[in-house]
Amino acid sequence: MKTKLRKTYNFIIRFFIIAMTFGFLYDQVFHSNDIQLVIGFFPAASQAPGFWLMLCLVVVLMLVNYLLESIKWKFFIAKLENVSLLNSYKAVLTGMSVSMFMPNRVGDYLGRVFILRKADRIQAILATIVGSMSQLIATIVFGALAIVFAYPMMIDMDEKLNRWMFAGLILVVVVGLFTIIFAYLNFGAFSGIIKRVSGRAYKKIKKYTRVFSLYRSADMLVVLIISLLRYMLFSFQFVLLLWMFQVEINYPMAMVLIGLIYLGVTVIPTIALTEIGVRGSVSIFVFSYYYQNIAFLNTNSELGVASASTALWFINLVVPAIAGAIFVYKLKFFRKNNTDGKLD
Numbered sequence: 589m590k591t592k593l594r595k596t597y598n599f600i601i602r603f604f605i606i607a608m609t610f611g612f613l614y615d616q617v618f619h620s621n622d623i624q625l626v627i628g629f630f631p632a633a634s635q636a637p638g639f640w641l642m643l644c645l646v647v648v649l650m651l652v653n654y655l656l657e658s659i660k661w662k663f664f665i666a667k668l669e670n671v672s673l674l675n676s677y678k679a680v681l682t683g684m685s686v687s688m689f690m691p692n693r694v695g696d697y698l699g700r701v702f703i704l705r706k707a708d709r710i711q712a713i714l715a716t717i718v719g720s721m722s723q724l725i726a727t728i729v730f731g732a733l734a735i736v737f738a739y740p741m742m743i744d745m746d747e748k749l750n751r752w753m754f755a756g757l758i759l760v761v762v763v764g765l766f767t768i769i770f771a772y773l774n775f776g777a778f779s780g781i782i783k784r785v786s787g788r789a790y791k792k793i794k795k796y797t798r799v800f801s802l803y804r805s806a807d808m809l810v811v812l813i814i815s816l817l818r819y820m821l822f823s824f825q826f827v828l829l830l831w832m833f834q835v836e837i838n839y840p841m842a843m844v845l846i847g848l849i850y851l852g853v854t855v856i857p858t859i860a861l862t863e864i865g866v867r868g869s870v871s872i873f874v875f876s877y878y879y880q881n882i883a884f885l886n887t888n889s890e891l892g893v894a895s896a897s898t899a900l901w902f903i904n905l906v907v908p909a910i911a912g913a914i915f916v917y918k919l920k921f922f923r924k925n926n927t928d929g930k931l932d
Contacts, residue, residue, distance in 0.1 A: 605686055605699075605916050612688055623902070626895045633833050633895070642828045649825050650903050653818055654680055660814045661700065664719035667802040669707035678915045679703040684905065685912030696720070699912070714799045718775060722808070722815040725772055727854050730819055732761045734847025742877070772812065773805045822904060823850070829896035835875075835889055848874050849897075871897040 633639060654677065662676035671679070679700040686699030697720065701712040736758060743750050779801035783790050790797070827842045837845075852870040875893045 606913050608688075623898060625891070626898045626902075629833065629891055629895045633892075636832070636834060639832050642832050646825050646828050646832075646900075646903060649821055649828075650907065653821050653825075653904065654908060656814055656818050656821070660719060660722075660811055660818075661716065663814075664715055664803075664807075664811055665704070665707070665712060668712055668715060668799075669704050671704070675703060678912075681908050681912030682915045683912065684908040685910075685916055688905070688909045699916075703915075708795070710796055711799050714796060715802075718800065718803070719811055721772065722812045723818065724854065725768060725812060726815040726819040727850050728768065729765055729816070730823070730843075730847045731851025731854070732765055734844045734851065736761055737844045738848060738878075769812070773808045775808060776801045776803055776805075819850075822900075823847075825904070826896065826900050829899050830892065833892035833895040833899070835892040835896065841878075845874050845878055868894050868897045 658673060658677040658680050661680060662671050662673055665671055665676075682703060683696040683699035687694065687696040697713050697716045700716055701707075701709045704712055739754055739757060743754070745751055745754065779797045779799075782793070782797045782800075786793065786797075823843060823846050826846050827839055830837060830842060849871050852874070856870075871893050872890055876890065879889060
């Protein structure tokens, strides 16, 4: 592709991404009832002792959250191309920006790989998806454990049938989590499975399926541990925001309910921008059900939960997306050569 034409195409795509990102952000931030809810409740909530200290901590944890994700992506993509931690951080933020207007954050994978200079982009996307699966598994692990802990609190355990169902639930969770984690840690075997089932077509896809065999169980375990740490970190952010917005709940119980919320949000297809409504609805439903069971529910509780959920969405998604839009200008969607990186 000629240099002038390549630069033109790069500029058009960059402009499109930035326009779409800021267009959606503007509509959501200035025309969202959820955002207005937080703004209206903020003056009263901010008078509580320790509010500003906790808010600062939430913002710091957001930076650490994306630092961990950057370390994870740098570690995983190193099999294809060495990337500095700074460039990895930029890639993660850029992915957030691109994903704001794409279903289920597909843009997160696409936005990152265009920061790479040499690696084959399809291989890089596959590697990024495999690495990102660890975060899904972390959500499933904590969500499944949350179901186990929530069951006795929300179901009458004096009934013999309910006790048997609870025992069955524990068995299903243990077997299910073991299977999922074992399969993920041995994901490299997936390359061999594809080879056996694809037959003659394997030659055409060999270059891409070999990506899966690059990662040993130890590599997958490292990435999974980082993902579990990230989950605990942004869950703690949610707890802090609940306390900031005057929701009366202790840490262990909050983690159980947050586990249910994240699991619910994960299984519902969304675009990152519309996720604000889904998060708020799921959060209010879970907390309302819990409070009704303990005969404690008031308007301030619902308002606090909705505000905490919306504030978390704004801090963890909107702010990084705005920062990532700055780095979109440096993305190269078309480059001079299409070197395939380390894999042939």
